[in-house]
Amino acid sequence: MFHNNYGIRYTTHTLTTGVESVVTAHSFHSKHVDDDSIRLLLALAEQMKRPLIQASRSAELARMTSDISKIADIELIADTGIDVIESFILSLKLQQAGDTIPLESVSLSATLSDVAHMLQKLDGSNYFDVELHIAGKYGPIMAHAKGLQVALLNIGKVLMSTHGERYPSDRPVIALAARKTRRGIAAGIFTNLDGLDSKSFARARNLYGRASQPISQLTSESGAGIFIADSLLHTMESNLRVSHYKKLTGLAATFLPSQQLTLV
């Protein structure tokens, strides 16, 4: 039985195995996995307050003003909330799968292109310039296809929502880009907003789940989407980091090229 930083008591599943050596060997790892999951859950809970309040107040406003057009807003808000929950569940499942995650050869260009289209669809009012920079020769990477897509989508959504909190002088840009690096193939999502740097991101990694606004220089929200993406990418043995692309700043991860297809 463990106590985490929030005083929440929980037990590891190893207690039910009845094999003491397994319990000891497994406990350290389980505690870390569970600590991270609980922090992620707290960040998610903080994040979920927002769509729930938006839906509740939209409904109240619709009643107050007899404006039924608000119902469409409520549907969209609910869908946004459901997507965040689904992402969290996927990250938990991948964390629990540990070494048995089914990594496969994934086309980064196709994934980035799909995510770009999804983000464009979310931007109903064409407020953003959604750009795709996937020129260059690089083969497939080893990743969990769905996990990668969800991670990139979450980052894109958070970056898009941060623009709503500012008054940018230039037209907002969301750029999805990939390029070859010495360590592999880097892919990420970038934007023309300040407030994101390596130091603040490192601090945010320590704060999420403990503070309601861990990336305070970037957003007023809990930024759960970014930490869910971080967790998803971590299960694929990749790491999210602050990166730059042309004059844009964003978050990117490096992936190993798929060796299987190199032979072909």
Place this chain on the structure above:
Amino acid sequence: MAQIVVVEPDKLLALIYKQALEHAGHSVYLAATIQRAVAILDLKAIDMLIVELQIAQHNGIELLYELRSYTDWNRVRIIIQSFVPEGRMMSSQTVQHLGVDSYLYKPKTSLFELCMTVESMLDRQTV
């Protein structure tokens, strides 16, 4: 009716509050940042400020200190409506010191309650 500035970084919530308060007969200006709020306060004769403490880059407390440092703005009524529960980000002494008239916890405050709080603040001002 009153001229109100709503300092709210969430675009959708900001529009909801604006529509609800306008429906109650007030003039509402929206600000997503502290800088924009100060600019509006400079230009308009504002009666009331409804402010979220959790804002990117600068928090709402900085705005309250700014507001209270100018005598011209001392008469502006302040309602904090925040995701941050009372007592977590600022002590009750600080809340009092900054002349905050009401502290509302956003997740638990309906539009009706917000409008009622605004009305009661304005009634108090009139008396």
